[in-house]
Amino acid sequence: MEFRLPDLGEGLADAELVSWQVQVGDTVELNQVIAEVETAKAQVALPSPFAGTVLELLAQAGDTVPVGAPLIRIGTAVEAPAERQAVLVGYGPDSEPVSRRARAAAAPAAGTRSGAPVGDSMGRPAATPGARKLAREIGVDLTTVAGSGPEGAVTLNDLHGARPDARAADVIPIHTAPPVTPVGSAASTARPIPAERETRTPIAGIRKRTAAAMVASAQHIPQASTFVTTDFTGSMELLDHLRATPTFAGLTLTPLALVAKATLVALSEFPDLNASWDEANQEIVTKHYVNLGIAVATERGLMVPNLKDAHSHSLRALSQEISDIAQLARGGGATPAELTGGTFTITNVGVFGVDTGVPLVNPGEAAILCLGSIRKRPWVHRDELAVRWVTTLGLSFDHRLIDGEQGSRFLASIAALLEDPLTLLGRV
Structure with missing residues (x-):
């Protein structure tokens, strides 16, 4: 056959x-x-x-x-x-x-947490495809790694501790810049110099397809960008308060979840930002639902899983779903359905200590929002200089669908909601 x-x-x-x-x-x-x-x-x-x-x-x-x-x-x-x-x-x-939340909730309870993971039908230890590939590349014996995935399967997260230079990808914003190692210090010169003068890595898989999508974005989408720096102190105070409430007990409530909620509220007021350009039929397709993409850095490259019908989610649900899809993407468990069909994307460069960026619009979408680092900075508050939590938001958009006024008003609406997040409580 x-x-x-x-x-x-x-x-x-x-x-x-x-x-x-x-x-x-x-x-x-x-x-x-x-x-x-x-x-x-x-x-x-x-x-x-x-x-x-x-x-x-x-x-x-x-x-x-x-x-x-x-x-x-x-x-x-x-x-x-x-x-x-x-x-x-x-x-x-x-x-x-099976819902994304049910799969994520089942993962910690399934399998063996100590000792060797359950084997598959070929006698190999159970592992996600991404984890099996990484284990081969770094020379790790999967029988020595305790798996945290379904039925004890080893995931990419489980391998982070098995490789000396590994760092878990994250979508949670950081609030201070990473420490800078002084030039000439022992730490800055500790990295060994490769014997070869060049290293050539074949372009394949996720990186190859991401590159093709970004080339298509740059070539076929006339893009413009706009930025706003906003006082995030009220949002930080609200997050601290909500984390202490029973409703959010056990959840990792992050600034990204609050930014996502503010974005969804703004999209309901500016539906043109949740649209796509149909070149074949010469039509603008306005979506009356939001599949919210969250960019996640993984070992295999940038992935953008999306939350289906995110417009109907409460802040609590958004917080849980963002955590779930990030975990799935990093562990190699996200399905094609979860990685396609997005209508609007948020990317978080703040996790790398970067203030802002100019992201490219994903083909098939109208815009992408960029969240920068959230830091304490001098800020004029009520006509006095004060130290406040501050962040910069950036918006890139398809200029065929959105003009500068629409893009600017949309971004200003998100900033206003984050400056006075109590206005979101009725929609939490």
Whole structure:
């Protein structure tokens, strides 16, 4: 039987073959993982729809394979029905819908937290595809790592402690700039100098597809940007108060969640910012729902999972959902559906101690909001100089859809809501 690359959802036309988990001559069982592929922004394990013996591998690791193209030939004792389709993890007629929050809540309770994680059908320790790939690259034995994912699977987060230079990606803004090491100090000269004069890294996977999207953004979207620096002290005080209430007990309530809520309120007042340009039909498509994208830096590159129908979320729900999707993205568990279909994006450069930035608009969206670092700075408050929490917001937008007045009023509305966040309480 010939197994072809299935449709992975959301209109994706192809995927890159990351690795084979079987070789010619191997015996495979039904639904055994045989390969890992990477789509536009997600890494997916492919289960075998047949049981039998591997006769031929029809693609090589690194190949970009179109949907419907043959991947592997498997010899079976009994021919499977022609209409049988491969069922991916999380897809297919037998899968019950599982909410993002339920998956995240199940992860800490599942599996083994001490000792070796549960193995898969090939006898390997359970791990997400991203974690398995990283473990190979850094030479870590997965049997020595306790997994925190579903059924004890090792995730990218679990590997951070296993590599000396690893740092967990985060979407939580920091409030002070990172320490600067003086030039000429022992710490600044401790990094070894590579023996080779150059290092060449093949462009593949997430980075390759992100690069293509950004080129398309720069070439086809006429973009403009506007900025505002705002007093964030009221927001910081509100966050401190809410963290101490029973409603937010157990949640990591961050400034990003409050910025997201203010953005959603502003989008309800300025719906033109939640639209897209349909070149083929020469139409502007205004969305009456918001799939809010949150940019997350991961080991595999920048990913932008989105919160479906975020416009209906309370501040508490936003806080939980942002934490969940960031964890999924960093752990390699975000699905193609969660990584596509966004209508508006927030990117947080403040986590890197940066005051502001000029992000590129994601193709298919009208605008992107940039949150800078939140710092204590001198600020004129009630006609007196005071030390206040201050941040800078930046907005890049598609000038075909939005003019300067609309973009500026939208950004000013967000700033006003954050300066006086009590106006948000009725919508929390």
